[in-house]
Amino acid sequence: MLVSRRSLLSARLSPEDRASVPAPGDVKIDGNENPLGPGPTAMDALVGMFDQAGRYPFNSSPSHIDLLAALADHFDTTPDHFALGLGSSEILSSAVRLFAGPDRPVITSGLSFAAPITAAKQYGYPWTGVPLDADLKLDLGAMAEAARGAGMVYVCNPNNPTATLHSATAIERFVNEVHETSPETIILIDEAYHDYVTDPAHRTAVPFAIRRPNVVVARTFSKAYGMAGLRLGYGVGHVETMEPMRKNQMSANTNVLVMAAAVASLKDSEHIERERARNTEVRQYVTSFFERSGFRVPETQGNFLFVELGQPAAAFRAACAEQHVFVARDFPPMEKTHCRISFGTMAEMRRACRVFADVLGVDAPTEAPQ
Amino acid sequence: MSTRRQRGSVSRRSFVASMGLGAGYISISARGHEAWASALSEGRTSEPFALPQTSSIILSSNENPLGPGEHVLAAMRGILGPDGAGAARYMFAQADEARAAVAEAHGVTEQNVRLGTGSSEILRLAADLFTSADRPVVSPDPTFESAAAYAAFLGAEVKRVRIGTDFRSDLDAMIDACDGAGLVVHCNPNNPTATVHSASSTRDFIERVHRRSPDTMILVDEAYHHYVTDTEYESAIPIAVENPRVMVARTFSKAYGMAGLRIGFAVAHAEAIRKCIELRGPDRSMNVPGRVGVVAALERGQGPVMEEQARNTSVRDFTRKFFHDAGYQDTDSQANFILVDIRRSAQEFRQACGEQGIRIGEGSSLYPNHARITMGTQAEMDLATQVFAEVLGFG
Numbered sequence: 001m002l003v004s005r006r007s008l009l010s011a012r013l014s015p016e017d018r019a020s021v022p023a024p025g026d027v028k029i030d031g032n033e034n035p036l037g038p039g040p041t042a043m044d045a046l047v048g049m050f051d052q053a054g055r056y057p058f059n060s061s062p063s064h065i066d067l068l069a070a071l072a073d074h075f076d077t078t079p080d081h082f083a084l085g086l087g088s089s090e091i092l093s094s095a096v097r098l099f100a101g102p103d104r105p106v107i108t109s110g111l112s113f114a115a116p117i118t119a120a121k122q123y124g125y126p127w128t129g130v131p132l133d134a135d136l137k138l139d140l141g142a143m144a145e146a147a148r149g150a151g152m153v154y155v156c157n158p159n160n161p162t163a164t165l166h167s168a169t170a171i172e173r174f175v176n177e178v179h180e181t182s183p184e185t186i187i188l189i190d191e192a193y194h195d196y197v198t199d200p201a202h203r204t205a206v207p208f209a210i211r212r213p214n215v216v217v218a219r220t221f222s223k224a225y226g227m228a229g230l231r232l233g234y235g236v237g238h239v240e241t242m243e244p245m246r247k248n249q250m251s252a253n254t255n256v257l258v259m260a261a262a263v264a265s266l267k268d269s270e271h272i273e274r275e276r277a278r279n280t281e282v283r284q285y286v287t288s289f290f291e292r293s294g295f296r297v298p299e300t301q302g303n304f305l306f307v308e309l310g311q312p313a314a315a316f317r318a319a320c321a322e323q324h325v326f327v328a329r330d331f332p333p334m335e336k337t338h339c340r341i342s343f344g345t346m347a348e349m350r351r352a353c354r355v356f357a358d359v360l361g362v363d364a365p366t367e368a369p370q
Numbered sequence: 371m372s373t374r375r376q377r378g379s380v381s382r383r384s385f386v387a388s389m390g391l392g393a394g395y396i397s398i399s400a401r402g403h404e405a406w407a408s409a410l411s412e413g414r415t416s417e418p419f420a421l422p423q424t425s426s427i428i429l430s431s432n433e434n435p436l437g438p439g440e441h442v443l444a445a446m447r448g449i450l451g452p453d454g455a456g457a458a459r460y461m462f463a464q465a466d467e468a469r470a471a472v473a474e475a476h477g478v479t480e481q482n483v484r485l486g487t488g489s490s491e492i493l494r495l496a497a498d499l500f501t502s503a504d505r506p507v508v509s510p511d512p513t514f515e516s517a518a519a520y521a522a523f524l525g526a527e528v529k530r531v532r533i534g535t536d537f538r539s540d541l542d543a544m545i546d547a548c549d550g551a552g553l554v555v556h557c558n559p560n561n562p563t564a565t566v567h568s569a570s571s572t573r574d575f576i577e578r579v580h581r582r583s584p585d586t587m588i589l590v591d592e593a594y595h596h597y598v599t600d601t602e603y604e605s606a607i608p609i610a611v612e613n614p615r616v617m618v619a620r621t622f623s624k625a626y627g628m629a630g631l632r633i634g635f636a637v638a639h640a641e642a643i644r645k646c647i648e649l650r651g652p653d654r655s656m657n658v659p660g661r662v663g664v665v666a667a668l669e670r671g672q673g674p675v676m677e678e679q680a681r682n683t684s685v686r687d688f689t690r691k692f693f694h695d696a697g698y699q700d701t702d703s704q705a706n707f708i709l710v711d712i713r714r715s716a717q718e719f720r721q722a723c724g725e726q727g728i729r730i731g732e733g734s735s736l737y738p739n740h741a742r743i744t745m746g747t748q749a750e751m752d753l754a755t756q757v758f759a760e761v762l763g764f765g
Contacts, residue, residue: 031459031460033459033460035455035458036455037450037451037452037457039499040454042454043450043454043457046454047450048445049630050446052437052630053430053437053438053443053627053628053629054434054435054628054629059431059433086657087655122650178394220403222458224462226454226458227458228458229455229459229657229658230658231487231656248523250487250488252631253488255631255632255657257659258657322758
């Protein structure tokens with residue numbers, strides 16, 4: 001059998017590393033990426049920056065100062081509440097470095113975005129992952145308990161990879177409880193998937209973070225804004241909390257392309273609304289396919305779902321890959337039963353669901369192929 | 371200078387207008403300096419679009435005024451795709467490709483390279499990994515401050531060693547300061563003094579530091595490598611791949627014209643690179659257009675950077691001659707900027723030039739009478755030198 005370039009690459013790279021441009025005909029739904037990109041307004045601004053590719057971000061127009069001002073406008077506050085990051089990952093690892101320590105552990109969920117744990121390991125700080133509850137939601141009660149004396153507690157809302165959400169009320173209760181029992185603990189709320197939430201009980205914690213010195217919200221342009229490859233995220237919080245973060249990060253180190261795209265897209269809220277609506281439609285389609293086929297899906301609020309297949313994700317993933325549908329890596333401790341699937345376009349997901357049906361031995365969705 | 375300003379003989383707009391370039395200059399500059407320079411050279415003096423009146427000639431940040439070139443932009447366009455969908459993908463595989471391209475272009479293995487978001491990330495990484503409360507950083511003063519500043523933020527002591535009277539790093543004094551240091555910074559050519567140390571003096575420095583303090587990491591910052599014309603100079607990369615206590619930082623922000631794309635890299639012994647990855651993770655912070663831009667830039671071989679070096683040398687010769695002819699002395703510049711003794715407050719000079727639309731660098735508070743001026747295009751320097759003459763009062 002011929003060894004294709006793809007299989008050679010796959011052999012060399014872990015599934016996460018395979019992240020690349022999908023080849024024609026491939027459905028790449030392994031990275032919670034937006035299949036469409038940033039949209040025309042942002043792309044016009046981005047390409048318009050090609051003339052300034054030789055300029056540092058503090059000399060370009062817009063500059064990082066303009067971007068901070070645009071973020072401040074967006075949230076009706078002042079620029080000193082923000083720190084820019086190379087994606088929200090830099091915000092998370094920076095927060096771990098600054099707010100946790102050898103005697104101040106990082107508390108996270110037993111199954112959540114791993115960046116804070118990765119950072120804790122790198123800096124040699126202790127960390128604890130509090131198991132999810134029975135509905136695959138963060139166990140906020142147990143996390144608040146564990147947060148006593150912690151440097152930082154990490155709340156990913158909606159949570160990756162489970163796509164589950166806690167309401168604004170639940171988050172506020174959690175923040176108050178931690179603040180009372182462990183006033184020195186920083187609560188980092190990761191809202192990477194905020195723009196995909198449709199649950200009316202959700203509200204962003206940003207206004208909260210701006211007021212309270214122990215809350216920081218991380219946001220990213222990688223998801224609904226479609227700019228994962230351009231690397232821009234930000235932290236928002238109280239001025240005093242954000243000051244060390246700005247110092248710890250490479251403040252003017254975001255590339256000039258993404259700054260212009262971000263400034264333009266912050267002014268284009270209609271585009272984000274359209275992207276949310278598009279994702280919601282796809283989410284309903286994929287969720288109902290799995291539920292109809294007898295698989296359980298937790299209440300999903302992201303651009304991905306975490307389905308209980310009742311079989312190891314690895315075998316399912318390999319079988320789907322043979323048909324050029326690429327789903328996400330293992331998520332221990334649930335890799336023997338659950339698989340994370342990101343949402344591509346509706347056309348991609350119709351195709352993906354036919355492949356899922358074939359691999360799982362259930363009825364294919366009945367819609368006419370597109 | 372304040373007297374001149376009060377006299378009101380020269381204002382930004384009137385000066386540009388008096389040259390017959392006003393409308394064209396102001397309107398074109400916001401489209402980018404490449405477009406502007408080409409318009410100037412074609413003798414066009416106006417453009418049909420209105421743009422901000424605040425545009426300046428930027429000679430303040432040691433950027434390449436021409437940007438990265440069409441082959442790089444074409445590669446960036448290609449990866450983004452016609453509808454921009456490429457911007458939405460993480461594409462970690464492209465970081466591997468960029469790393470492989472950097473390794474190949476420098477005759478080292480991929481295990482010798484770590485990419486970074488500009489060389490700033492590399493300098494900060496070195497500060498982070500090699501300094502601590504009891505392992506100070508030794509840094510020339512003045513120099514590019516990223517490593518020392520971040521080390522200080524993280525709680526390390528910074529031992530600053532004053533630059534010699536010849537405006538070169540005082541390597542002997544740095545050796546004297548290096549006992550027990552975690553990191554020694556050797557910025558070569560040095561920013562903002564623009565001077566360089568020869569290959570033999572760098573080699574000798576490294577040997578002597580390690581004889582005194584074997585565990586000290588020596589970070590050689592070669593951001594301006596491609597602009598050096600002194601034949602005594604050589605890169606320290608061949609030393610770095612052999613010696614686990616030497617790391618070279620390079621950037622695509624200078625001769626490659628990609629400052630806005632934020633890509634730099636470290637070349638070091640595989641053991642040092644492995645330590646970086648173990649302690650701070652793989653090199654994934656760079657943006658995708660920058661990664662493919664690097665590959666495209668390197669595919670062209672040495673030709674484009676050598677052209678850029680020649681262009682810079684010619685502009686540098688012109689600008690230095692301008693100052694020499696007027697009786698001013700500067701350092702022996704081996705970079706894309708000069709440090710010139712204007713025999714009066716550099717800060718006031720900078721402000722006066724800024725009012726005329728020429729933004730020059732901050733220089734150093736240690737040299738209050740020295741102005742740091744980045745080399746723009748020849749067309750920009752034609753304009754800028756007229757402003758300098760006017761401000762300095764010999765125009």
